[in-house]
């Protein structure tokens with residue numbers, strides 16, 4: 001499924017791991033160049049190719065590939081797109097560059113977190129040096145009649161960027177904001193290991209709240225009109241999440257008990273709705289693990 005979400009932007013459903021409305025990528029079409037923000041998993045590449053075809057584009061017509069961060073649901077297909085389109089260029093956070101060129105540490109970290117199921121994400125292959133460069137804070141990129149602005153957005157991961165599309169006043173957030181699937185009102189914080197940083201996330205949200213956005217475009221999943229309270233609510237959700245997990249730890253609950261308690265809370269609040277959410281258990285588990293690690297290191 002591909003659909004237009006603003007003047008120059010299409011939402012591409014990557015149908016990650018066979019699930020619809022789970023992982024989105026955003027195609028920005030300028031009068032001189034096109035860019036793809038986030039790519040989905042390597043295993044979703046054929047879906048992306050098909051959806052680009054539906055808007056009349058082929059891989060080599062995407063000049064810029066812009067993974068918001070290294071997590072494979074955002075960056076996995078990037079190196080494969082380069083393999084098929086040697087003139088394209090990956091633009092990313094400066095701290096992510098070395099991991100695209102030599103993904104061995106990234107691969108090890110994904111295996112450690114996901115175990116066997118990491119195989120479902122597809123193969124991670126290196127990117128040639130000449131096909132990648134880091135973008136600096138507030139760097140501008142012109143695609144003809146549309147301008148992108150890159151914002152460093154650490155927190156969810158240290159190597160995250162957010163992309164602002166000036167003419168559309170659209171903010172493509174990466175995982176700087178929580179997960180909310182179209183089928184559900186539940187917002188789930190995304191605070192995963194190995195490097196979630198709560199203080200940096202709050203700083204990033206503060207920074208993003210100062211940008212004049214009309215529309216928020218989230219990878220998980222879809223578009224939301226911007227409202228004045230948008231980022232304030234995001235901060236509240238995260239603070240509440242930290243407080244809940246901290247309290248559970250102080251009560252001496254184990255990881256599994258914490259996950260169970262939080263899932264039960266969700267279930268009571270949003271009866272029935274949760275069963276339709278993709279990978280809820282995994283998301284909650286990872287977000288608990290990442291926050292626990294952060295709280296431990298903070299001490």
Ligand SMILES: [Zn+2]
Nearest residue numbers: 071073175219
């Ligand atoms: Zn993600």
